[in-house]
Amino acid sequence: MQVTEDKEKEEETKVVLTTPFSIGESDDVYRAPNLLQRILSLLKNVRPGSDLTRFQLPPLFNFPKSQLQCYGESVYSTSSDLLSKCNNGQNPLDRFTSVVAWSISTTRPAVFGVAPYNPILGETHHVSKGTLNVLLEQVSHHPPVAALHATDKEQNIEMIWCQHPNPKFNGTSVEAQVHGKRELKLLNHGESYEMNSPSLFIRVLPVPGIEWIGNVNISCQESGLVAELCYRSSFLGIGGKQRLIKGKIFDSSSLKVLYEVDGQWDSTVTVKDKNTGKVRVIYDAKEVISGLQTPILKDAESVRATESALVWGKLSQAIMNKDWEKARVAKQIIEERQRQLSKERESKGETWISKHFVVSHSKEKGWECSPIQRWVPAAPVIAF
Structure with missing residues (x-):
């Protein structure tokens, strides 16, 4: 039983990194069958x-990336x-x-x-x-x-x-x-x-x-x-x-x-x-x-x-595996959790505050975001 729980926990916290879109890359990598008909519907x-x-969007219309x-x-x-x-x-x-x-x-x-x-x-x-x-x-x-x-x-x-x-x-x-x-x-x-x-x-x-x-x-x-x-x-x-x-x-x-x-x-x-x-x-x-x-x-x-690759990891893996039922459930869990957190903040009269930027908005200037740190620290994810 403990082994099964540990395996499930590992799946839930898995970081899933995907290849960036490149020139010349096939555009049907994440396409679902009968795509145009599905879009019209x-x-x-x-x-x-x-x-x-x-x-x-249902997961059928997502590619595994935020x-x-x-x-x-x-x-x-x-x-x-x-x-x-x-x-x-x-x-x-x-x-x-x-x-x-x-x-x-x-x-x-x-x-x-x-x-x-x-x-x-x-x-x-x-x-x-x-x-x-x-x-x-x-x-x-x-x-x-x-x-x-x-x-x-x-x-x-x-x-x-x-x-x-x-x-x-x-x-x-x-x-x-x-x-x-x-x-x-x-x-x-x-x-x-x-x-x-x-x-x-x-x-x-x-x-x-x-x-x-x-x-x-x-x-x-x-x-x-x-x-x-x-x-x-x-x-x-x-x-x-x-x-x-x-x-x-x-x-x-x-x-x-x-x-x-x-x-x-x-x-x-x-x-x-x-x-x-x-x-x-x-x-x-x-x-x-x-x-x-x-x-x-x-x-x-x-x-x-x-981190994006962690938040969406389970969903991304399901999409890459074309396991659409698992993808549907994974996405539903994330969305429901966000609705719950939003209701909790609203009931407490709390306003969400960004952790890394000072954010302001006005009709004249629109949205403005000023970084809190002078220099961005090195990251645990490395690109080449």
């Missing part, structure tokens, strides 16, 4: 214009060190162009018909890659808001993000606008770069597909440089080039265009020097986000109880 009672942030992990992977899961290139640029324009390339690298493949888990309140994701330490926390559940803090003491680099996705159903498609600010600081150069995220567009009919679309602006107040990028695809995803990026880099003080940006975020992106006409590649997706490896657990004892 799922959405038939959802009204156009509905906010989907409270919409609960949204918090997806945000983190876009920062630490790379095959080459773009952040060092940003830091080592010889002049502001070189550094700015490298930051544009790094920003593009955070755009990752998505799989049609499946979505990550909605993180629970207080969930964390803590990973190290080399000297870069990354910590995320779900600082609000309704609406869903995630905060990210990443630091590299050796490179003297800091990142602070505050992400607020807002998915809405439009009848034949879902568009998830990602509100919030991303900030990258190159402290050796006294430069801070602010940027936003494109939107995720999921088309159900007439041609199923999933794309990143919209405008991304990147600016550096210290140098006065600005990039305006447009993510787009061909009409209805039919014919022509897909996953396009077009834009420009210019000096905000003179409005002089320095570079034209052109390419595909899942292939190569180039800049054309407006003075010389010279074209060069600044980003190659196959070099940066292909063949990504699964992180490893270095120190199980140091894993927080709130």
